[in-house]
Amino acid sequence: MTPNPRHSLRPRQIPIQDQGRTQLQRVQTGALIIIAFAVVLFLLVQARFLLISLATAIVLFSLTSDAINFIARQKIGPIRIPNLVASVTALVLISAALLTSTSIILSQINTVLTTTLSYAESAPKAVAAMFAWLGHDVEQAVFNSVSSVDITSYLRTGASQAGNLMSATVLVILFVGFLFAERIWFSTKLVNFFGDEDQAERVGKVMSTIIHRVNYYLLVKTLVSVATGGMVFVVAKAFNLDLAAALGILTFVLNYIPNIGSIVATVLVALVTYVQTGQPAPTAAIFVVVGVIQFVNGSIIDPMLMGRALRLSSFGIIINLAFWGAVWGVPGMFLSVPIMVAMMIICSQVPELRPIAILLSRQGLPEDDAAAPSQAPAPKDEK
Numbered sequence: 001m002t003p004n005p006r007h008s009l010r011p012r013q014i015p016i017q018d019q020g021r022t023q024l025q026r027v028q029t030g031a032l033i034i035i036a037f038a039v040v041l042f043l044l045v046q047a048r049f050l051l052i053s054l055a056t057a058i059v060l061f062s063l064t065s066d067a068i069n070f071i072a073r074q075k076i077g078p079i080r081i082p083n084l085v086a087s088v089t090a091l092v093l094i095s096a097a098l099l100t101s102t103s104i105i106l107s108q109i110n111t112v113l114t115t116t117l118s119y120a121e122s123a124p125k126a127v128a129a130m131f132a133w134l135g136h137d138v139e140q141a142v143f144n145s146v147s148s149v150d151i152t153s154y155l156r157t158g159a160s161q162a163g164n165l166m167s168a169t170v171l172v173i174l175f176v177g178f179l180f181a182e183r184i185w186f187s188t189k190l191v192n193f194f195g196d197e198d199q200a201e202r203v204g205k206v207m208s209t210i211i212h213r214v215n216y217y218l219l220v221k222t223l224v225s226v227a228t229g230g231m232v233f234v235v236a237k238a239f240n241l242d243l244a245a246a247l248g249i250l251t252f253v254l255n256y257i258p259n260i261g262s263i264v265a266t267v268l269v270a271l272v273t274y275v276q277t278g279q280p281a282p283t284a285a286i287f288v289v290v291g292v293i294q295f296v297n298g299s300i301i302d303p304m305l306m307g308r309a310l311r312l313s314s315f316g317i318i319i320n321l322a323f324w325g326a327v328w329g330v331p332g333m334f335l336s337v338p339i340m341v342a343m344m345i346i347c348s349q350v351p352e353l354r355p356i357a358i359l360l361s362r363q364g365l366p367e368d369d370a371a372a373p374s375q376a377p378a379p380k381d382e383k
Helices: 005-009 016-046 048-073 083-118 122-129 136-147 151-194 197-238 244-254 260-277 280-306 314-328 330-349 351-360
Strands: none
Touching: 016 048, 016 314, 048 083, 048 151, 048 197, 048 314, 048 330, 083 151, 083 244, 122 136, 122 260, 151 197, 197 244, 197 260, 197 280, 197 330, 244 260, 260 280, 314 330, 330 351
């Protein structure tokens, strides 16, 4: 009996009951994803002090891990430097650098707070004078608005937050110390965790790629930020600004925040100039000079040194910056790019998450240095 061609070409229909069950499963999966994201976001906000310290410690550990391995390979005569000695030396140097940097930042914050109090009375008048060209009514309205701001309360809040900086530094040093203590057995733990040496090697390669990319980014960013901060300090000194050192350090720190930090630093320098001098000509001059410095260093030298080390989407950087800024505040802005680099490299190695890596990359070409897990290892030649 020959089959009817009409019936053979008719598509197979899924029963209505199965369709409803499939749709219900999709809704449940979506709801679970939303709940999991909300829980993770809640934990990120509630434990942000510990998580920010831990993330900073991981970044510092990644910066020095290659240096420790290099030191541990060196020999003094026939004796090789032990890993323990290299780790302890690195930890002491990191602790000294962190404590020194924190002391310098706290002293500059104290200088800024003291100077701000001295300029608190003249600041409303100086800011209102910037809008004098719009008429007396507008100028008076701006003066009343600025005068109503309670600067003392903001300074008190800033001082209390600055006081947490030293405790955060101590916590970061403790985290780095524990990471150094665990680094010797990390490879063994990785193999035992996955139960497969090839899989552990691929994961280790991905982690090594993340460390190298983040290290290179931080190295270039530090060099460019030091140069920019030094130039701003020289310019501020040339204009006889009272906060020249503080502005130089602030420019150095803010340049780690992508895209927005340089703009904020330039505006702050111009605002301090106008509040101190009260004259538009020096303010415009220093605004132009500092703006040129930021543009040359940030838009020409920085990308030239970075090369292809960071192929991140500019829009993705802004979204990432806004998200981590909302979750962790200003420290989240500093950590946004290293986190984004790690996310792009990890997502590029997971086939299900590769579309996310494509969206995060600049040209749709995510990081491809590490071997993807889906790739099987090359067969060995049989002898």
